[in-house]
Amino acid sequence: MKRAIFLYSTREGQTKKILNFIMQSFTEYQCDLVDLHLNPQVDLSVYDKILIAASIRYGHFHPSLYRFIDIHQKELSCSKAAFICVNLTARKEEQLKDTPEGSVYVQTFLKKSKWSPEMIGVFAGALRYPRYRFIDKMMIRLIMSMTGGETDTSKEVEYTNWQKVSNFANSFLICK
Structure with missing residues (x-):
């Protein structure tokens, strides 16, 4: 069976709720859901798909996101990995704040991170x-x-x- 891992950084739980929703589509996968705040030690090479989702609080991602990416940058760059940014600014869809190009948080992430995901989602939180x-x-x-x-x-x-x-x-x- 194919395997997928869903890693998240959340404050009040909306990011985890979004990942749980996405996991419902992965019926042909064995899925693991992992909290990045616990500094997980995972072997990403055993997964066919990797999805990392993180929320914004006061304009910043939690440091655990960057720690995880620093440790796993090579594996992330060589795999089917995607990234999701969850923030309240993304509620302004008419201003394209819900796109990677229109999200200042994603643009800052791409400059700051060692990883450049091929697929990025930006969703409004709660x-x-x-x-x-x-x-x-x-x-x-x-x-x-x-x-x-x-x-x-x-x-x-x-x-x-x-x-x-x-x-x-x-x-x-x-x-x-």
Whole structure:
């Protein structure tokens, strides 16, 4: 049986939720789901497909993403590997913030990372005000007010475009 690994860095869980959704398309694969924050030691050579997904918080990816890529850069460059960036700015699809070219986070990642994935997805995440610590709630509310987003701190809003995620999953699945 073919094997796929889905590695993620998430803060509130939306990135993991997106990967779980994508995994549903991989019915002919044995799939492993791995948290990058645990600094996993994995042999990527045993996988036919590798998907790394990471969320943005305050404009940055978690350092565990870069640590993993530094360690596995050669394996990632020689395999069927793809990358997903999850962030709230990607909710602005009309401004193309949900594309690798239009995402400042992806462009910064490509400059900073030793790995240049051939396939990249950019998806809007979720706003989970009730789950945030007070200071995070206020900071994110300020950012959302400056960018025209939801500011009601009693709400949870999922901005993820699931059709776009499904399209990405299908493209990644057939990628040779």
